[in-house]
Amino acid sequence: MCKSKFIIASLMLVVINANAQFGKVLGKSKNVEAAKKVAKAATLSDDEMAVLSLQSVKWMDENNPIADAGNPYADRLAKLVKGLDNEDGLDLNFKVYLVVDVNAFATPDGSVRVMAGLMDLMTDDEILSVIGHEIGHVKLGHSKKRYQSAYAISAAKDVAIANSNGGKILADKEIGNFVENVVNAQFSQTHESASDKYGFQFMVKHNMNYHAMHGAFQKLANLSVDGGKGSLTSSHPGSAKRAKRAKEWAEKQDAKK
Numbered sequence: 654m655c656k657s658k659f660i661i662a663s664l665m666l667v668v669i670n671a672n673a674q675f676g677k678v679l680g681k682s683k684n685v686e687a688a689k690k691v692a693k694a695a696t697l698s699d700d701e702m703a704v705l706s707l708q709s710v711k712w713m714d715e716n717n718p719i720a721d722a723g724n725p726y727a728d729r730l731a732k733l734v735k736g737l738d739n740e741d742g743l744d745l746n747f748k749v750y751l752v753v754d755v756n757a758f759a760t761p762d763g764s765v766r767v768m769a770g771l772m773d774l775m776t777d778d779e780i781l782s783v784i785g786h787e788i789g790h791v792k793l794g795h796s797k798k799r800y801q802s803a804y805a806i807s808a809a810k811d812v813a814i815a816n817s818n819g820g821k822i823l824a825d826k827e828i829g830n831f832v833e834n835v836v837n838a839q840f841s842q843t844h845e846s847a848s849d850k851y852g853f854q855f856m857v858k859h860n861m862n863y864h865a866m867h868g869a870f871q872k873l874a875n876l877s878v879d880g881g882k883g884s885l886t887s888s889h890p891g892s893a894k895r896a897k898r899a900k901e902w903a904e905k906q907d908a909k910k
Contacts, residue, residue, distance in 0.1 A: 702762075703761065730747055753768075754771070765787060778868075785856055793848060807830070849895055857906060864900075870895040871893075877893075
């Protein structure tokens with residue numbers, strides 16, 4: 654297993670935000686065009702978002718080692734998600750990146766990517782709870798907003814081409830930078846909490862072991878320097894707090910039986 658060329662920040666990793674550097678000041682005419690593209694970012698259609706998502710996933714797949722069929726990681730994930738071709742109206746596809754990161758993510762087009770490091774750390778049920786959480790980010794519109802923010806940065810740099818008819822929203826040479834912008838556009842604490850709830854309900858809906866979400870967050874808390882307590886200034890709720898909340902949800906669900 655190797656370290657990824659690019660780390661996607663979503664459920665687990667803490668990423669340091671970087672200030673966008675827009676380079677030299679554009680001329681007046683270019684400023685007008687860039688402004689139009691920035692405005693476009695906020696109103697990307699679902700079709701355009703799907704194209705943009707597919708572009709970014711293609712780049713990520715090309716820049717990370719993927720577990721092929723027959724690989725233990727790939728076979729394990731395939732077994733776990735058997736029957737999950739569509740969730741809540743979203744067509745899904747799954748792959749494992751052979752990297753050490755303890756992470757997973759989902760994109761607006763329904764691509765779900767799980768890191769081998771996460772699979773090494775967690776049980777099958779815990780992995781499914783993470784997948785449910787990531788699907789939640791897509792279905793609740795969080796991922797779309799994240800992509801719009803990243804696209805707006807590209808538009809401000811005057812590199813967004815918005816040509817969905819040609820199968821592209823960004824020029825090929827800009828995809829890597831766009832993915833970096835997606836990473837820096839982290840999910841808010843509110844979004845993370847909402848996706849936790851979605852992930853828990855995902856487990857209940859599919860008759861999975863919903864207690865596993867508590868276990869997943871507790872393992873993340875154990876990996877954290879501060880025990881997953883988080884802080885008031887953190888954009889993400891601490892893993893320990895999320896573990897406690899998931900445990901409470903599970904106990905309430907048990908009481909309904």
